[in-house]
Amino acid sequence: MNIRVHFHRLRIIFKDLHSHCNLHLLQNTRLAVGDRREKPAMGRRPARCYRQIKNKPYPKSRYCRGVPDPKIRIYDVGMKKKGVDEFPFCVHLVSWEKENVSSEALEAARIACNKYMAKFAGKDAFHLRVRVHPFHVLRINKMLSCAGADRLQTGMRGAFGKPQGTCARVAIGQVLLSVRCKDSNSHHAQEALRRAKFKFPGRQKIIVSRKWGFTKFSRADYVRWKQENRIMPDGVNAKLLGCHGRLANRQPGRAFLDAVSST
Known part of the structure; x- marks a missing residue:
């Protein structure tokens, strides 16, 4: 009789411990998931x-x-x-x-x-x-x-x-x-x-590139037009002085020149 009572008491104690451990584990899991929701530490998608x-x-x-x-x-x-x-x-x-x-x-x-x-x-x-x-x-x-x-x-x-x-x-x-x-x-x-x-x-x-720097002109045309004084620097680019515009604004020798390369 004493052995049966002792075994029954031990069974109740182990059952309480098992339920307590499960509750503690569930709380830790919820806290961990809550931390992941608040602070997403995932890497950037490839x-x-x-x-x-x-x-x-x-x-x-x-x-x-x-x-x-x-x-x-x-x-x-x-x-x-x-x-x-x-x-x-x-x-x-x-x-x-x-x-x-x-x-x-x-x-x-x-x-x-x-x-x-x-x-x-x-x-x-x-x-x-x-x-x-x-x-x-x-x-x-x-x-x-x-x-x-x-x-x-x-x-x-x-x-x-x-x-x-x-x-x-x-x-x-x-x-x-x-x-x-x-x-x-x-x-x-x-x-x-x-x-x-x-x-x-x-x-x-x-x-x-075959062009001169960042311009749209080839290196041969740029050198030739530079010698003919038909290229005007414009920052990192350049402007080609063609045959358009008012004659009053043209310098001598620059009017009626072909603006297209012959090569």
């Missing part, structure tokens, strides 16, 4: 999820608010105020894919190119320009991914999400980066763009 261009452009507007600022804030690096005659050589990094390029990738490429040029060519010996801007807004439908999330949160798949970041919609043959410098630093500029190429997804090509 850019490969947004690489393909599928939908229409979705820019920031009064209907699309709360868009985070893009990572890239500077688009011209180096001696951006140098005249058009200072840097005749120009090389481009051209995209060979139709894809989305995130603002983080543009910033990483700008930093890599700028660091190499500043180290080997000099910080005052080049002008780097980022030619694309991240205007397209990316969305994400945030959902809990922890253990037991299906019991805490259930939502429709593929729902219209909230803005997460920005990217640039790039076409085949579109210029991503451009560097102008002197002819003596041409190999440094090409190597800098080769290193910046690894920051982008897809394929890119490095193409040496």
Whole structure:
């Protein structure tokens, strides 16, 4: 009889301990889930999820608010105020894919190119320009991914999400980066763009421009028109003085000249 009473008491004690442990474990789980809801420590979704261009452009507007600022804030690096005659050589990094390029990738490429040029060519010996801007807004439908999330949160798949970041919609043959410098630093500029190429997804090509700097004139035409006094510098670009306009504003020898190259 005494053994049965003792066994019954032990059974009640173990049952109470088991229920107490389950309650304590449930409270800790709820606290952990609550912390995850308040402080989402998840990493950024990989850019490969947004690489393909599928939908229409979705820019920031009064209907699309709360868009985070893009990572890239500077688009011209180096001696951006140098005249058009200072840097005749120009090389481009051209995209060979139709894809989305995130603002983080543009910033990483700008930093890599700028660091190499500043180290080997000099910080005052080049002008780097980022030619694309991240205007397209990316969305994400945030959902809990922890253990037991299906019991805490259930939502429709593929729902219209909230803005997460920005990217640039790039076409085949579109210029991503451009560097102008002197002819003596041409190999440094090409190597800098080769290193910046690894920051982008897809394929890119490095193409040496036939133009003079960032202008639209070929190097042969620019030199010839410069000798004929028909080119007027305009910052990093240049203006061609043609045969249009008032004769009273023309200088001697500049009227009735062909504005189109004969070559």
